[in-house]
Amino acid sequence: MATADPEENTLFRWAEDLPLALWDDLRGRDPLAAAAACGARWDGACFVLPLLGRDYCVEPAAMKLTSVEAPERRVGYQVALILVKTLAFSTGASPSGQMVTPRELVGGELFFNGPHAVNTPALEQRFGADGQGLIARALAMGGQSIDGADVAVRLPGLPMLPLWVLLWLADDEFPARAVVGVDSRTAQHLPLDGVWALTNLLIHRLTTGGGNG
Template identity: 35%
Template sequence: MPDNPSPLDVLWDRLAAEAPGAVCRRAAVEFDPAGQAWLVPLCGQPMRVLAQARRVEAPGGPAGHEAALVCVQYLLTARDEPPGGDLVSPRTLPDGDFFFRGPHDMPAAGLEKAFGGSPAAFRRAAEAVGGRPLAAGDAAYEFPALPRVCVAVVLWAADEEFPARAQILLDSAAHRHLPLDALWLLCHVLGRRLIAAAQPR
């Protein structure tokens, strides 16, 4: 480990000491013994987590720092428990009202800017990322952001009276699989995936 290890360095050390089978059971993922990699579906993308190489691979190249941190943290802290089944405001999670404020507010503004004028564009992007439609707002989708963590986005389009509004919801048991700071990063990763999916190819 480096003299001044980063949070991700610490997580890598912990993951390298884990038994692959135990991690797979907890996190509901698969392990590729030939490639020595856990296979983690993250926001509709297949990620390869290589603990010995301290690398997370996304389709087309290395994963970004936030996506890598979320994947490694999830493999360490996910529990062998199903999702809670209810979608709730992140602030209703234990300690969420304190954490999800100010600099840690949910990244709804970028979604409002990208999709507030076009719910149809949001629907196309959400379906490209693997979302399941919900009956809420002008458009709403639930995403299996990680095998045991669901995230939903509800969009209200701008009109003559009100600006666009987006709300991000989490599964009621999300905090049992990821700490709050990693849940916040996960929502950023999902938001960027949605915005990227809406860009012309």
Template identity: 30%
Template sequence: MSEHIDETIFADLKACDPEDVILRTGSEFDKTCDQYFVNVWGHRYCVDLKNNEVRPELEGSGLKTYHGFLYLFILYYLMKSKNIPPSGEWVSQKDIPGGAGFFRGPHTIPVELITGRFKDELGLFKKECKKAGGVSIEMADAAYTFEITPTLPVAVLYWQGDEDFPSEAKLLFDRTIEQQLPLDILYALAVEICHTLGK
């Protein structure tokens, strides 16, 4: 699905110093093949700079990306992310500078994909989150954190609905996300999370 990604983004990554990328992200670089290898959400991906392609290292593995959003995130992560530890403070997308204006309309995070799948089945939500590598935390009716990368944890919260109120889901991000990702790349990541859990 790398055909959805502008080739100039690959060119920008090619211009980066591989040693700097490795230090910031913990990725690996094969200079013979001109390829980066990076772990994202428990899967290993290859970024092939010769062919302008992002793909799972092993064919048939990895997450199914939505319009290449995951691969766009991976490219930006390699280019720009900082090696700073998570703060442990959770914030919503609207707590991030500029987020209240950005995350609405066409950029509303599609958490309805999650509630549409699980509805009032809290047990199924827990089961699928564990299957996706989630670690339970004490928030909402059920909540799980996911290590997208070592410096980018994301929490998914779920409130079970009843006869008066529908089920509700919410994504939270570590406070340091504002230093790591611009809003459009954060949106791309959030969409991928919703599609992965809501599939």
């Protein structure tokens, strides 16, 4: 499977394409409670929330998102979806530290299939013979190498949502195999479509170093 750009959908490509109802959900929540629930900072007009090693400013009144490090960079739809949904819906549950696959979340076995399958083939294609390359990309995104599989890394998806990638390298007998893991309490911060967007963004940034926004 080719590496998919998470912003390649021309109908839902940019932050400004977010449904107005999502902004309404966020504006209907006490901002201090929203910030505390997901580990953001509220300055009176803007939430500052890190995502995969990059800080973003989310302005509910203006319905605007910007990258703190590169304000001129246009923010992609899936970045916006992840940030606004976790601000609007996070319950504040602390991470359990227990890794599960997205399919193990409630409803995940049905949801993460077909077009919503986690794009692990892209990881296998890019890093199946380059485990050190995966570690280098994870470190560049604020992650760390951990024990597990042939190569394993843990990354800061959101402040309350750590992510994992486990990789078994290809050899003469078996092809490469990758697994993306999420915290077992992820559903208390993001609905399943937000989790899918988060895995898309993770895999795209690991495999290409890019990703809009």
